[in-house]
Amino acid sequence: MTTGVAVLGSTGSIGCSALQVLARQRERFRVVALTAHSNAGLLEQQAAEWRPEYVGIVNGGSTNGGTGDGGRGKGTACLVEAATRPDVAIVINGIVGAAGLEATLAALCAGKRVALANKESLVMAGELVTQAARQGGGEIVPVDSEHSAVLQCLAGRPPTDVASLTLTASGGPFRTWTPERVADATIEEALQHPTWRMGRKITVDSATLVNKALEVIEAHYLFGVDYEQVKVVVHPQSLVHAFVEFVDGSVLAQVGFPTMEVPILYALTHPERVRDHGTRRFDPVAAETLTFEPVRHELYPAYRLGRAAALARGTVPAAFNAANEVAVQRFLDGKIRFGQIAHIIDAVLTATQSGDAESLDGVLAADAEARRMAWEVACS
Numbered sequence: 001m002t003t004g005v006a007v008l009g010s011t012g013s014i015g016c017s018a019l020q021v022l023a024r025q026r027e028r029f030r031v032v033a034l035t036a037h038s039n040a041g042l043l044e045q046q047a048a049e050w051r052p053e054y055v056g057i058v059n060g061g062s063t064n065g066g067t068g069d070g071g072r073g074k075g076t077a078c079l080v081e082a083a084t085r086p087d088v089a090i091v092i093n094g095i096v097g098a099a100g101l102e103a104t105l106a107a108l109c110a111g112k113r114v115a116l117a118n119k120e121s122l123v124m125a126g127e128l129v130t131q132a133a134r135q136g137g138g139e140i141v142p143v144d145s146e147h148s149a150v151l152q153c154l155a156g157r158p159p160t161d162v163a164s165l166t167l168t169a170s171g172g173p174f175r176t177w178t179p180e181r182v183a184d185a186t187i188e189e190a191l192q193h194p195t196w197r198m199g200r201k202i203t204v205d206s207a208t209l210v211n212k213a214l215e216v217i218e219a220h221y222l223f224g225v226d227y228e229q230v231k232v233v234v235h236p237q238s239l240v241h242a243f244v245e246f247v248d249g250s251v252l253a254q255v256g257f258p259t260m261e262v263p264i265l266y267a268l269t270h271p272e273r274v275r276d277h278g279t280r281r282f283d284p285v286a287a288e289t290l291t292f293e294p295v296r297h298e299l300y301p302a303y304r305l306g307r308a309a310a311l312a313r314g315t316v317p318a319a320f321n322a323a324n325e326v327a328v329q330r331f332l333d334g335k336i337r338f339g340q341i342a343h344i345i346d347a348v349l350t351a352t353q354s355g356d357a358e359s360l361d362g363v364l365a366a367d368a369e370a371r372r373m374a375w376e377v378a379c380s
């Protein structure tokens with residue numbers, strides 16, 4: 001008997017890696033649903049290969065052919081449809097940005113395991129997402145390599161056993177630059193991640209270190225630790241993914257060459273481990289020197305804003321996320337300089353009043369208002 005999997009964002013970096021993992025594990029898993037935003041060509045190729053029961057595309061496209069029973073979906077509703085199908089046990093959420101939130105909530109309410117790459121879900125609505133899991137019987141298993149590392153090091157120990165978590169950050173392409181030079185970095189320079197090949201938004205988020213601020217918030221909700229307990233260290237080789245320090249002073253770390261296929265497989269099988277030979281095995285000799293540095297805050301002003309937003313709680317993290325999404329999009333569209341990303345986020349957060357994050361309407365209203373403000377600042 002195979003386990004049914006829905007891959008949301010199947011045409012993206014995480015989605016494609018997930019399908020590679022699933023292709024090696026066909027005796028355990030079958031792909032039941034695939035969704036994309038607008039890349040109909042790749043989605044159809046994937047549908048032809050996997051013959052899922054359901055194929056959904058948010059924006060246009062014909063989604064012809066390839067499905068087993070003719071299940072088709074269009075528009076944003078297709079995400080929740082795919083995520084809540086009775087034949088789906090695990091939802092891999094590889095959607096980028098706020099668009100992934102409702103599918104995460106729906107899947108957890110329907111009692112599914114969510115293999116969560118879409119960290120924005122927890123950043124925007126951590127309380128709602130964890131509550132949906134508790135009430136619906138669903139389970140959140142992180143796909144982010146740092147959080148997968150923490151989960152594996154914790155091995156079921158409760159939050160009271162944890163002194164601190166340390167998430168590693170590569171430092172992005174500008175780690176050795178001056179702040180003045182970073183402010184004028186080009187799109188091509190920002191997209192040159194030193195160790196990971198990922199989608200464009202998360203690659204820019206790695207260059208600003210916003211990605212790590214998002215991950216600090218994600219860790220807080222996933223592992224029930226206070227923000228002060230979540231530390232970040234720059235580790236340019238991206239081989240150690242996280243450290244967990246326990247209350248007795250003992251520290252565990254998880255290591256591996258950078259590939260998302262290992263954490264994706266673990267999110268599917270946790271707490272079990274299954275044999276897989278698809279990825280490069282870790283070799284300490286090939287790894288050579290491991291180095292660790294403190295975060296140079298002057299290089300990453302948006303990281304500080306993200307940590308402050310986390311402490312402000314309420315809907316402020318959702319506003320931070322929304323302002324960042326707009327600013328990154330404007331940067332990638334060639335409309336603003338790299339240095340303006342942090343300025344836009346700062347301006348939005350300065351004007352933001354924290355609201356009620358205990359209802360989805362409250363979160364979505366904060367998201368919409370922050371986007372409106374961010375556009376206004378970005379276009380002024």
Ligand SMILES: NC(=O)c1ccc[n+]([C@@H]2O[C@H](COP(=O)([O-])OP(=O)(O)OC[C@H]3O[C@@H](n4cnc5c(N)ncnc54)[C@H](OP(=O)(O)O)[C@@H]3O)[C@@H](O)[C@H]2O)c1
Pocket residue numbers: 008009010011012013014015035036037038039040058079093094095096097099100117118119120143144145196197198199200201202260
């Ligand atoms: N890439 C990594 O290695 C990595 C590592 C850790 C965490 N993550 C997280 O995983 C998520 C996905 O990242 P990624 O790098 O895979 O992004 P990506 O390559 O840009 O892929 C995004 C996927 O989401 C779909 N999508 C985009 N906008 C959408 C919308 N409004 N509604 C529904 N679907 C939409 C895209 O469809 P189209 O292709 O049709 O546009 C694509 O399938 C992000 O939250 C990121 O932070 C990624």
